Amino acid sequence: MDPNILLIIIGIIALVIGLITGKLIFAKNTNKKLEEAELQSQSIIKEAQIRAETIRKEKELEAKERFVQLKSDHDREVLDKTKKMNDAENRIRQKEQSINQKESNLDKQSKENDAIKENLNRQIDLVNIKRTELEKHQEEHIRRLEKIATLTAEEAKAQLIESLKNEAHTQAVGIQQEIIDDAKQKANKEARKIIIQTIQRTAAEQAIENTITVFNLESDEIKGQIIGREGRNIRAIEAATGVDLIVDDTPEAILLSSFDPLRREIARLSLQRLVADGRIHPARIEEVVEKTKKQIEDQVREIGERTVIEMGIHGLHKELVRMVGRMRFRSSYGQNLLMHSRETANLCATMAAELGLNAKLAKRAGLLHDIGKVPDEESELSHALLGAKLAEKYGENPAVVNAIGAHHDEMEMQYVISPIVQACDAISGARPGARREIMQQYLQRIKDLENLAMAYDGVEKAYAIQAGRELRVIVESDKVTDQESDKLSFEIAQKIQTEMTFPGQIKVTVIREKRAVNVAR
Numbered sequence: 145m146d147p148n149i150l151l152i153i154i155g156i157i158a159l160v161i162g163l164i165t166g167k168l169i170f171a172k173n174t175n176k177k178l179e180e181a182e183l184q185s186q187s188i189i190k191e192a193q194i195r196a197e198t199i200r201k202e203k204e205l206e207a208k209e210r211f212v213q214l215k216s217d218h219d220r221e222v223l224d225k226t227k228k229m230n231d232a233e234n235r236i237r238q239k240e241q242s243i244n245q246k247e248s249n250l251d252k253q254s255k256e257n258d259a260i261k262e263n264l265n266r267q268i269d270l271v272n273i274k275r276t277e278l279e280k281h282q283e284e285h286i287r288r289l290e291k292i293a294t295l296t297a298e299e300a301k302a303q304l305i306e307s308l309k310n311e312a313h314t315q316a317v318g319i320q321q322e323i324i325d326d327a328k329q330k331a332n333k334e335a336r337k338i339i340i341q342t343i344q345r346t347a348a349e350q351a352i353e354n355t356i357t358v359f360n361l362e363s364d365e366i367k368g369q370i371i372g373r374e375g376r377n378i379r380a381i382e383a384a385t386g387v388d389l390i391v392d393d394t395p396e397a398i399l400l401s402s403f404d405p406l407r408r409e410i411a412r413l414s415l416q417r418l419v420a421d422g423r424i425h426p427a428r429i430e431e432v433v434e435k436t437k438k439q440i441e442d443q444v445r446e447i448g449e450r451t452v453i454e455m456g457i458h459g460l461h462k463e464l465v466r467m468v469g470r471m472r473f474r475s476s477y478g479q480n481l482l483m484h485s486r487e488t489a490n491l492c493a494t495m496a497a498e499l500g501l502n503a504k505l506a507k508r509a510g511l512l513h514d515i516g517k518v519p520d521e522e523s524e525l526s527h528a529l530l531g532a533k534l535a536e537k538y539g540e541n542p543a544v545v546n547a548i549g550a551h552h553d554e555m556e557m558q559y560v561i562s563p564i565v566q567a568c569d570a571i572s573g574a575r576p577g578a579r580r581e582i583m584q585q586y587l588q589r590i591k592d593l594e595n596l597a598m599a600y601d602g603v604e605k606a607y608a609i610q611a612g613r614e615l616r617v618i619v620e621s622d623k624v625t626d627q628e629s630d631k632l633s634f635e636i637a638q639k640i641q642t643e644m645t646f647p648g649q650i651k652v653t654v655i656r657e658k659r660a661v662n663v664a665r
Contacts, residue, residue: 361396361419369424370398370415380426384433387411406473410436444469451482455489457508461538468511470518481518484572485511491568496561506561509547512540513565516548528552570649592644597636597652602628614651615640621658629654 361367371378371391378389386407390399398415402408414436418424421432448469452460460468471482492510493503516531523530532549542558547565549555557563590608593615597606602623607616617636619629633654640650 361398363396366419367391367398369422370419372424376426377424377429380429381411381414381433384430385411385414404473405475406440406470409473410440413439440473444472447472447482451486452511455486455507455511456504457511460508461540464512464515464535464538464540467515467518467534471514474518479573481514485514487572488513488565488568491571492561492564495564495568499560499564501560501564505541505543506564508541509544509561509565510568512544513548513551513569526552526554528554589644589646593640593650596639596643600632600636602632612646612650614653617652617654619654619656621656624656626656629656 369377370381370389372380378391381387382389386404387400387402387410389411390401392399400408400411400415402411410433414429414433417432417436418429421428445466446469448465448467451468452458452465468482468485471485472480474481489507489510493507496506497503512531512535514527514531515534516525516527516529519530519534525533528549528551532545532555535545535548543561546555546558547562550557550562551566551569553566557566590612593608593612594606597603597615597617600617602619603617604620605618607618608614609616615636617632619632624632633652636654637650637652640646640652
């Protein structure tokens with residue numbers, strides 16, 4: 145046989161023997177592992193049984209403890225309820241005893257009242273008997289007096305009543321006049337005191353508004369850019385803003401002229417942006433002016449919100465808040481409208497507090513009293529009536545609405561704060577430095593005031609004093625009596641009120657005196 149084939153056969157036999165031996169060894173190892181796994185599983189099962197038994201016992205103990213606790217809580221609740229029921233029964237028993245005691249007292253009182261009533265009836269019968277006797281004696285006495293006086297009782301009574309009536313009327317007139325004079329004196333004194341305290345406790349703005357704003361430039365070269373070719377830039381600015389631009393020889397300055405401070409502010413801010421940007425032409429001007437108007441509108445709303453917060457006024461409608469902000473850019477006789485309204489509001493609050501009234505409501509009415517001057521749309525109504533209409537529209541208190549409409553006597557005053565708002569408005573507008581007036585107009589108003597008084601018969605002289613706040617009229621004593629002096633003062637005041645325009649109020653004083661002059665030689 146070939147040795148190589150023999151070697152291959154021997155190798156195959158060895159391989160087979162090796163495989164058989166390996167399988168025997170693997171089977172032996174597998175049996176051993178199975179036995180170990182079985183032992184391990186039995187151990188785990190025993191441990192699980194022991195653990196389960198332990199858990200069962202623990203749960204049984206917890207359940208017993210929980211049962212004991214619930215039972216104790218139940219017993220405690222039962223005891224509490226029993227105690228409350230016992231207390232309630234005791235209170236009911238005490239109330240029953242008290243009611244029984246009161247019933248017995250009432251019975252006693254009723255018996256005593258019956259006795260008192262019986263006694264009173266007896267006394268009333270005695271009084272009636274005596275009254276009958278007195279009436280008989282009185283009739284006899286009256287008949288005797290009529291014989292003596294030759295007058296009947298009715299005639300004597302009428303004469304006595306008439307004399308007493310005349311005497312009482314005379315005394316009543318004198319007392320009434322004394323009371324009126326005393327009341328006027330005290331009222332004037334108290335009013336002066338309250339007004340002085342109010343003015344002293346309120347800080348007032350002294351600055352006044354102008355109708356011209358100066359826009360400063362870095363150099364005069366910018367004036368040419370603002371004017372533009374053939375003046376098209378300056379015409380575009382004036383058309384977009386409604387403000388007159390005055391470019392003169394004033395170095396490095398342009399004047400912005402308009403009666404409306406809001407327009408002047410829009411023009412000033414627009415020029416500031418255009419100059420800073422450097423691009424000045426009609427299209428750019430219109431764009432910048434529109435952006436500035438939106439910015440001013442936001443600023444107006446912010447000013448209104450800041451004002452109402454600073455004044456401590458809450459719950460104001462957002463449209464009224466916006467109108468309050470618009471007041472910042474309005475003026476009256478040169479006086480800034482917002483500053484005037486704030487000053488009036490503070491005066492109203494102080495005066496209302498001095499009088500023991502609602503200071504918050506008075507302050508609210510004082511701040512809103514001139515909102516009719518800043519409407520979104522033009523109206524034929526006066527600013528007082530328009531302001532009242534707007535306040536009513538936006539849900540303001542009826543007292544505030546009435547105070548706004550009545551502060552120029554265009555509506556009947558129905559609430560106590562209405563005259564307060566009127567007085568404080570006059571104080572704010574009439575104080576020195578509050579409003580500006582051209583000298584010629586002022587002198588003409590003073591002259592017209594004096595001439596108006598001189599037109600009446602019996603007037604000798606007339607003087608306008610205290611910057612036109614008071615008119616003193618001196619009359620001839622032989623032509624005007626004391627009664628006619630009162631009438632003359634009233635007529636002059638009414639004529640001034642209907643024919644003249646003036647800030648605040650004017651006091652008319654008529655003076656009549658009799659002078660006896662002789663010369664010793």
